[in-house]
Amino acid sequence: MYAFDLIRPRTLAEAVAALAEDGAQPVSGGQTLIPTLKARLAQPERLVSLWNIPELRGICEDDAGRLCIGAATTHAAVAAGVADRFPALAQLAGGIGDPAVRSRGTLGGSVANNDPAACYPAAVLATGATVVTDRRQIAADDWFQGMFATALEEREIVTEVRFPVPARAAYVKFVQPASRFAMVGVFVAQFADGVRVAVTGAAEDGVFRWTDAEDRLSDRFDATVLEGMAPPADGMIGDIHATPAYRAHLVGVMTRRAVAAA
Amino acid sequence: MADITVTVNGKAMRRSVPDHTLLSEFLRETLRLTGTHVGCDTSQCGACVVHVDGRAVKSCTTLAASVDGAAVTTIEGIASGSDLHPMQAAFNDHHGLQCGFCTPGMIMSGIDMVNRYKAEGRALTPDAIRHELEGNICRCTGYHNIVKAIEDAAGRMTSMATAAE
Numbered sequence: 001m002y003a004f005d006l007i008r009p010r011t012l013a014e015a016v017a018a019l020a021e022d023g024a025q026p027v028s029g030g031q032t033l034i035p036t037l038k039a040r041l042a043q044p045e046r047l048v049s050l051w052n053i054p055e056l057r058g059i060c061e062d063d064a065g066r067l068c069i070g071a072a073t074t075h076a077a078v079a080a081g082v083a084d085r086f087p088a089l090a091q092l093a094g095g096i097g098d099p100a101v102r103s104r105g106t107l108g109g110s111v112a113n114n115d116p117a118a119c120y121p122a123a124v125l126a127t128g129a130t131v132v133t134d135r136r137q138i139a140a141d142d143w144f145q146g147m148f149a150t151a152l153e154e155r156e157i158v159t160e161v162r163f164p165v166p167a168r169a170a171y172v173k174f175v176q177p178a179s180r181f182a183m184v185g186v187f188v189a190q191f192a193d194g195v196r197v198a199v200t201g202a203a204e205d206g207v208f209r210w211t212d213a214e215d216r217l218s219d220r221f222d223a224t225v226l227e228g229m230a231p232p233a234d235g236m237i238g239d240i241h242a243t244p245a246y247r248a249h250l251v252g253v254m255t256r257r258a259v260a261a262a
Numbered sequence: 263m264a265d266i267t268v269t270v271n272g273k274a275m276r277r278s279v280p281d282h283t284l285l286s287e288f289l290r291e292t293l294r295l296t297g298t299h300v301g302c303d304t305s306q307c308g309a310c311v312v313h314v315d316g317r318a319v320k321s322c323t324t325l326a327a328s329v330d331g332a333a334v335t336t337i338e339g340i341a342s343g344s345d346l347h348p349m350q351a352a353f354n355d356h357h358g359l360q361c362g363f364c365t366p367g368m369i370m371s372g373i374d375m376v377n378r379y380k381a382e383g384r385a386l387t388p389d390a391i392r393h394e395l396e397g398n399i400c401r402c403t404g405y406h407n408i409v410k411a412i413e414d415a416a417g418r419m420t421s422m423a424t425a426a427e
Contacts, residue, residue, distance in 0.1 A: 006264060006281035006327050027325075034284075034323045035304050047281075051328050076317065080382075098397025099374065100308065103317040104324060180396055 001038060005046045012055055012159065016134055018048040019155040026050050026157055028072055028109035031101050056108070056159055061085075066130075066162040071108025078107060088169035088262070092119050092187070095173065097180055108158040114206055116147045116237070117181035121207035122171060124161060126187035126198035132160040147206045166191050168221070170261035172254045173201070176241050183242055184250040186210075188258040194218040197255055202236050202247045213255055223256040264327035270295070271339025279326050285319075286310045288326035289336060297337040297366050301399070308398030311367040311374075312336045318374035320397070337366035340373065348418035349373050349411070358411035360402035371398050372412040376419050386416045 007024070009015040018024060023045035027033050030051075036042050050056055056072035059081045067086055069078060079094035079102065096102055096110075096119050110120040111131060124131070124140045131138045134157045143151050152158065166189035173185035182201035189196050195217040197210045216225040230252035236244035264283075267276045270293060277292055289295045289312065298321055301309035305323040312321045313335040340347040346354070349372045359365045375394040379386040386394075391409045400408060 001282045001284060001287075003280065004282050006325060008264075008327060008330070030325065030328070031305065031323060034325070038303065049325075049328055098308070099371065099378075099394055100311050100318045100320045100397050101305070101323075103314070103319045 002040070002043060004037075004044060007046060007048045008052060009048065009050075010052060010054075012053055012134060012157070015048055015050060015053060015157060016155075018046075019157070021046055024048055024155075026112075028106040028112075029074060029104035030109075031097065031105035032109065032113055032115065050106075050108070050157065062162065064164075066164050068160055068162045069107055070160055071111070071158045072106050073108075075102035075105050075107070086163065086165050086169070088166075088171050088187070088189075089123055089163065092123050092171040095119065095171075107161055111143075111161060112150060112152055112158045114144055114148055114150050115181070116203065116206040117176070117179075117183070117185075117201040119171070119173065119182055119185055119200060122182075122185050122187035122198045122200040123163070124198075125207050125209060126169070126189040126196045127163045127166060128191075128196060129164065130162040131158060132162065133158055141209075144207050147204060149206075164191065168262040170258040172258040172261060174250055174254055176201075184247055184254050186251060186254040186258045188217070188255060188262055190217070190221050190262065195221060197258075199231075199251050199255075202231075202251050204235055204237055210251065210255065217259065221259065221262075223259040226252065226256050226259070228252075264330070266327055266330040268326075268329055268331075269333040271335060281325075281327055283326040285312070285314075285321035285324040285326045285329055285334070289321060289334070292326075295336050295338050299363055299366055301363065301367075306397075306399065307364070307367070308371060309364050309367040311370040311398065313370060313374060316377070318371050335370075337369060340369070347373070349376070349415040352411040352415035352418065353408070356407045356411040356414060358403065358407045359400075364398060364400045364402075368395070368398050368400065368408055371395065372408075372415060373419075376412070376416045379416070380420065386413065388413060 007018040025044035027047045028050045057070040075093045075096045083090040168190040171187045173182040176183045185200040197213045200207045230248045233244040233248040236247040238244045299309035301307035310322040
């Protein structure tokens with residue numbers, strides 16, 4: 001590992017102040033960032049750890065019934081903490097990476113990184129969640145802006161994500177067998193005012209909503225209404241694991257499975 | 263430099279380490295606890311798994327300074343004197359290793375999964391063990407005897423806990 005300074009604030013205010021320094025970057029659980037640093041894909045001079053800031057951790061409900069999850073809450077803590085209130089989200093969190101990664105990796109880190117094959121972005125977009133930072137609130141539809149791109153500004157810190165809890169929901173992923181990342185992952189969420197379908201792993205621009213499927217499922221929430229349907233292969237990722245056409249087909253299959261499982 | 267105090271295998275250790283020190287480097291090079299292995303160094307193989315405050319983590323993907331104040335358990339800290347931990351004994355009895363390089367991580371992950379499943383009251387089936395081992399790679403055994411060892415150790419650890427009550 002190359003040499004850098006690590007600042008370890010205990011409060012959000014201290015973290016915000018530490019990030020004002022030139023060349024500073026936040027690190028949460030580090031499960032993506034530390035391998036990235038080792039590979040020299042990024043070489044910040046100063047890391048500001050968000051790991052030991054109690055106000056960034058924990059799970060609660062707001063007056064609107066939304067689940068408010070602190071950004072530094074680990075995948076393991078989400079999997080255990082929301083199992084009764086939002087089982088689809090618990091299942092998603094409990095299926096990220098492997099058990100040791102889930103002990104350290106955090107919700108905020110995943111949402112800020114917006115890896116095109118990460119699981120959390122599908123849940124955030126499908127539920128129409130709100131991403132909260134140290135200075136504002138951003139709707140999921142405005143948050144995700146393409147592969148590894150979000151509305152997050154320099155020196156801004158994700159502090160919390162607020163998830164509306166759907167009446168019915170499920171997340172189904174087809175894993176890339178070596179990395180366990182989603183080759184295609186689909187989160188389906190049914191609310192009183194309609195259905196939202198978010199797809200991760202498949203597209204070059206990262207997570208997206210499959211609106212054709214949403215329209216049909218909002219009329220009737222049944223997997224059979226999607227029979228034979230798939231989104232266009234244009235813009236899907238093509239790599240050694242799967243062609244764009246294969247990924248597009250998988251989106252149809254995974255969505256039908258998610259509806260059946262919800 | 264970061265001044266950190268970490269309880270390693272029950273003993274408080276106070277050291278000053280460069281900020282960028284990985285937990286795996288701290289254990290192996292600063293404390294000379296070389297039972298924790300580094301296989302891939304890219305957080306995929308799991309040979310470096312240790313417990314931090316009772317949870318399995320990949321020590322090659324954790325900064326030493328971030329475990330300041332925590333309790334770390336390594337493969338060196340699980341036996342009681344000359345009595346092997348039941349997970350170690352089960353790996354021996356079931357021939358759950360060949361070259362042994364992955365074994366420290368396998369055993370630490372094995373103990374972690376048994377503890378979690380017991381706490382949640384869930385059954386640790388052979389299928390569940392295979393699923394739980396997704397972050398630990400073995401290139402010798404084909405996993406069959408590792409799964410058998412963990413399944414057997416789960417029974418032994420339960421009966422130990424019952425006996426202790």
